Amino acid sequence: MLTRKRFLSWLLLPVLALCSLMALAEPEGAAQALHLLSYLGADYPATVAAGQVVDSGEYQEQLEFHGVLAGLVAALPANAGKDGLLQGVARLGDSIRERRDGAAVADQARQLAADLVASYRISLTPRITPDPARGAALFAQHCSVCHGEGGLGDGPAGIGLEPPPANMRNAARMDSLSLYDLYNSIGLGVEGTDMPAFAAQLDERARWDLASHVAGFSADPAAARGASFSLEQLAGQTPQQVAAEQGPAAAAALRAQRAAPP
Numbered sequence: 001m002l003t004r005k006r007f008l009s010w011l012l013l014p015v016l017a018l019c020s021l022m023a024l025a026e027p028e029g030a031a032q033a034l035h036l037l038s039y040l041g042a043d044y045p046a047t048v049a050a051g052q053v054v055d056s057g058e059y060q061e062q063l064e065f066h067g068v069l070a071g072l073v074a075a076l077p078a079n080a081g082k083d084g085l086l087q088g089v090a091r092l093g094d095s096i097r098e099r100r101d102g103a104a105v106a107d108q109a110r111q112l113a114a115d116l117v118a119s120y121r122i123s124l125t126p127r128i129t130p131d132p133a134r135g136a137a138l139f140a141q142h143c144s145v146c147h148g149e150g151g152l153g154d155g156p157a158g159i160g161l162e163p164p165p166a167n168m169r170n171a172a173r174m175d176s177l178s179l180y181d182l183y184n185s186i187g188l189g190v191e192g193t194d195m196p197a198f199a200a201q202l203d204e205r206a207r208w209d210l211a212s213h214v215a216g217f218s219a220d221p222a223a224a225r226g227a228s229f230s231l232e233q234l235a236g237q238t239p240q241q242v243a244a245e246q247g248p249a250a251a252a253a254l255r256a257q258r259a260a261p262p
């Protein structure tokens with residue numbers, strides 16, 4: 001009997017594997033939608049102050065991003081959470097048009113991203129622990145021409161680009177992005193800039209390795225022991241969020257650990 005059961009389970013294995021693969025496949029447009037939400041959350045706050053637009057070019061871009069986001073969410077397959085998401089997208093649009101406070105809009109964008117992740121069961125966690133040393137070699141090969149060897153955004157091919165390549169030592173900026181956000185920017189590129197999409201050229205693992213290396217530019221390795229985070233937390237949380245919820249030592253630990261995942 002035992003052998004027979006085993007035999008049966010072997011027969012079933014490929015079917016199970018196929019099911020889990022299907023469960024893993026995220027709907028088209030979902031990563032792009034998360035990418036836009038991360039941009040809205042990080043970039044919108046600097047465009048308004050006290051109900052007034054202070055940077056109209058950037059503010060217009062936020063409105064455009066929101067339009068693209070609305071289209072992407074509308075195109076997602078129907079499920080139990082989709083109506084709620086569409087309402088959330090509409091409310092986010094209202095807030096942007098009403099020039100609401102940056103922190104409130106950033107919160108709305110983050111909440112919407114969390115709802116999207118939950119209702120489509122999107123995995124934000126790398127399958128293999130990122131290797132920042134491998135990321136450093138890839139960075140020298142593909143990225144430092146623009147971002148500079150030290151990540152300051154001062155590489156020779158970046159001269160004259162508008163906007164210039166991101167400065168990865170800008171701690172405030174890096175604190176507003178999760179490792180998954182960085183991974184997503186590397187794979188999808190950044191719309192309206194010269195940042196190329198590397199998804200066709202660099203596989204998932206390489207993109208996570210790079211994200212970890214990039215996060216290292218604003219991290220203090222000595223702070224790694226403040227708190228311990230799971231790979232899921234390292235990938236999905238921002239130092240800004242952790243600072244607000246658990247204090248500065250925990251945020252410093254997150255920064256250090258995402259640059260050198262245990």
Ligand code: HEC
Nearest residue numbers: 142143146163164165166182185186190193194195196210
């Ligand atoms: C052709 C020049 C160029 C190359 C090559 C390039 N980048 Fe970029 N990168 C940019 C520009 C321009 C931006 C946009 C900056 C902005 O949005 O203000 C950017 C933005 C980014 C961002 C988003 C940062 C943020 O603040 O949101 C990340 C992450 C990034 N690059 C990583 C990489 C990595 C990793 C590589 C190599 C695999 C790479 N880039 C290669 C030009 C480049």
